[in-house]
Amino acid sequence: DVKVTQSSRYLVKRTGEKVFLECVQDMDHENMFWYRQDPGLGLRLIYFSYDVKMKEKGDIPEGYSVSREKKERFSLILESASTNQTSMYLCASSPGQESYGYTFGSGTRLTVV
């Protein structure tokens, strides 16, 4: 069964900490995405990557960065965590064809205190 695996289901961090959220996919997909999900706002795209070492800003990149050193791994970095970054973070991957849709991970619920 193909999978997108996020390293943590729940995470609690302190304000100002540097936070790493890891995502690994085993489907050899070219594209990978990071979203955050908040009540009433749906899913908002933070960053995406269409190839190794390539990255593009999404709709809400401020306060975040990403790294993709290998095709299967896409990391989201919160440079200095703040309480307004408390959210559910969802990683997804997809092949190059636009009609295939995404495969999502189970999500990481991050709380910044």
Added chain:
Amino acid sequence: GDSVTQMEGPVTLSEEAFLTINCTYTATGYPSLFWYVQYPGEGLQLLLKATKADDKGSNKGFEATYRKETTSFHLEKGSVQVSDSAVYFCALSDPYNTGFQKLVFGTGTRLLVSP
């Protein structure tokens, strides 16, 4: 830009009732359309999709038809079960506009089914 509009939730139904969740979209080109489902505490799963006008996507008793003339992709199920309780997201992919496969999501509709 592209956008997806879903009906506000929650939608509350009794078991075996008929379900409709409305979804309309705005897109520049000819998008592909998707429905995703999110069960409590989990990520999103692809439920069904349609890639061109008049296509019908179906899965697990759910159906949705791509209506270009009304720019809609409404989700339907003839008889819901308690296990269908979840949040449902409508989404589109419009590479003509974005130049890249990027999904645009609606805000989600929560479905609550009681026994």
